[in-house]
Amino acid sequence: MSADPFTTARHISLTTFRADGTGVATPVWFAQEDGKLYVWTPSDSWKVKRLRRDPRVVITVCDxxxxxxxxxxxxxxxAELLDDPSGVRELLARKYTWQFHLVDLQRKALRRTQPASGVVLTLAVTDA
Known part of the structure; x- marks a missing residue:
């Protein structure tokens, strides 16, 4: 499946899975490039911890x-965690323009300098 149905969406609900199999959904900004979706998130977030253990995801268009x-x-x-999130950061800045820069400015003003992780989401191919 290509990421095309997600092209016009502003947000996706990213569901990652706990060790017991329970899904945890989180709304996130995302960008699309070359048929893949990209997410940028703090490296110490629970979604990153869950993805390190289990790379399965479910994504759904949301508000x-x-x-x-x-x-x-x-x-x-x-999902795959990327070593260098700078490319993902640039994709999101291009899609969300002033909103992304405002959030980034707020983060810097609050001196929140925790490392970030880039996440690339590859969607499963399904027969239509």
Missing amino acids: ARGRVREGAHSAEGT
Whole structure:
């Protein structure tokens, strides 16, 4: 499956899985390039910890608060943590423009300098 149905979405609900198999959904900003989706998140976040153990993900189009509308597009896939998140950061800055820069400025003003992780999401291929 390509990432095309996600092209016009502003947010996705990224579901990662706990050790017991319970899914945990988090609304995130994302960018798309070359058929893959990219997410940028603090390296010490729980989603990163879960992805280190289990790379399975489910993504669903949602609003900024994580609310999923009935019939929203959803896909399964895998996630890979990237060593260098700078490319992901640039993709998000290009998509979210002033909003991304505002959040980044706020982070710097609050002296939140924790390392970030880039995550690349590869969607599973399904027969249509």
